[in-house]
Amino acid sequence: MSKSIMDWVDARLPVTALIKSQATEYPTPKNLNYWWVFGSLALFCLIVMLLTGLFLAMHYKADANQAFDVVEHIMRDVNYGWLLRYMHANGATFFFITVYVHILRGMYYGSYRAPREILWWFGIIIFFLLMATAFMGYVLPWGQMSYWGAAVITNLMSAIPVVGEELVIWIWGGFAVGDPTLNRFFALHFLLPFVIFGVVIIHLWALHAVHSNNPDGIDLDEHKDTIPFHPYITIKDLFAMGVFLLVYCAFVFFIPNFFLEPDNYIPANPMQTPAHIVPEWYFLPFYAILRSIDFLGSFSKLAGVIAMIAAIAILFILPFLDRSPVRSFRYRPLSRQLFWIFVIDCFLLGWVGYNPADATRFNGALPLIVVGRTCTAIYFGYFILLWIITAFDIEKPQPVPKSL
C-alpha cells in the first residue's frame, strides 16, 4: 500500500530518488572524523532557534516602553516561557560555538580550496547573516547592554565618509536608538533566520555538487573510499547531537545566565551608558580588532571599522591566498603551526575585547591596547604568511596518501 502510494508520488515528484541520491546513499568519505559533525549540529541549532524564536515572538512586544517588561513577563508568567527564552538565548551561544568550530575545521583541512570555493563563500555569507541576526536579537530584551550595544554598533556606520551620519539616522528612524529602531530590528530578526535557512540550502547544494572534503584533504575514489551517508554518518551525527544536547542543556538548566550580562537586566536608559560595554562573547575578537586601531588620529574610527569587517571578509579570498599543492594541514607542518597560533590569537583577542579599553596588566607596564594591536597584526599576519609560505614554496608538504 505505502509502496504504491510512493510509486504514485515518485512518478510525479521523484522524492525517493532524491532521498536516495542526496541522503541515504549519498557517498561520504570513509575517514571523516568528529570535526565533521559540526555542520549538522549548526543546522540543528538553526532549527532550535527558529522554533523557540517563533514561540517567543507570540508573547513578545517590540515596543520601547514594554519590551523589557514583556521579556520578564515571558520569564515569570508565560508557561515554560523561561525555558523558551533560556533555550533561545543560550542557543545563540551554542550556534556560534558550532559555527566557529565548523569554520576552523574548514581552515585546518583546507576545505575552502578548489573545488569548494563557492561552498566556502556561502558559508561566510551565512556567518555574516548569523552575526546580523544575533546582534538584532540581543537588542530585543531592551536592557542596558541591548541598548548600548545597538548604539555602538549602529554608530559604526557613521564612520562612512559623507553619507555616514545620514545613514545612521535612517537606520535608527530617529535621532537616537529608540522605539522605531527596536521595531524594525524585531521585524528583521524574525526574517533573517529564514533567509539563513535559504542560504543553508544553497550551501548544501554546493556541498552535494562537489562532495565533502576529508581529513587527508585528497580527492577520493568514489567506489573505494566512500561509504553511504546512512547509516554511517547519520548515526555519528546523532551521537554528536546527544553529546551536544548534554552540554547545551547543562547551561540552559543549571547556568542559564552564564553568557548573559547582568547589566542587561537593567532597563535601557538612553541617558546613561554603563561603565563598561561588552558585546556578547561571540563578537569579542572582532570588537577587539575594532578598538585596537586607535593610533591614526581622526582616521582611526573608519580604519577600525574597516579592519573589523576585513577580519571576516578576508575569509572570502582565503581560497586564493593558499597556494599549497596540498589541502589538509595534516601534511603541512608550517601551516599547521600558523593555524594554532591563529586559534590562540583569536582567544587572546576575545580576552582583550572583554576587558575595558584602557585596562592594563603588570601594574600598568602592559596596556591591553598594545596586546590588542599585536594580536590584530597576528590575525591578519596569518593570512599573509599562509600566502607567503605557499606561494613561494617555503613550506615543504609531507607526502600525501594516494587513496584512503
Place this chain on the structure above:
Amino acid sequence: MSASAHSTAHSHSPVPEQPEEESRRDFLILATGAVSAVGVAGAAWPFIRSWSPSADVLSQATTEVDISALGKGQMITVPWQGKPVFILHRTDEQIASAKKGDAEKLPDPAKDAERAQKPEYLVLLAICTHLGCVPQPIGTGNFGGFLCPCHGSHYDTSGRIRQGPAPKNLEVPFYAFKDDKTLVIGKSVG
C-alpha cells in the same frame, strides 16, 4: 521529397540580420532596461524612506530647560530628541582650563569662545563622537573634563577631544538663552 524541400526553404536558417535591425533591438532592450530600472528605484523609494524619522519624531525639535537652580560646578543631563545633553555651569577653574586648551595642539581645533555662548555655561550633546556612548560627568576625564567609558576617549572642560579614539569634539547643539533662567535647546523646524 519536394515537400521537405519546401519546408526547409520556409523554416530554416534565419536570414542574417541587418545591422540596422540589430542596433534597433539593442536600443529597445537598453531603453526597456533603463525604464525598468527607474521604475524599480521609484518603487523602492517609499520603502527606503519609511525608515527615515517619522513626522512625530521630527516634531520633538526643541527642549526648554530651567537653569536657575544650576549652581556653579553643577551639571545636569537633559533629554533632547531622545539624546542626552549636558548643561554644565562651569567654575572659574574650568573656564580657565578650557581657555588654556585653546593654545594646545588639538585633534579637532576649536576655541572655547566658539563653543560656549556664555563662558559660564557649557552645553554639549553628550554623545561620544567615537561610537555614541554617553560620556561620564565632568571631572572624570584626564583634562578635568569628561571620560567616555566605552573606549576611553577623554574630553576637556570645553568638550574638546584630547585623547582616545574619538575623532571629533563633543557637538554643541543649537541653543539659545530665552532669558536669564531659560535655555532652549534645538531649533524648531517646519
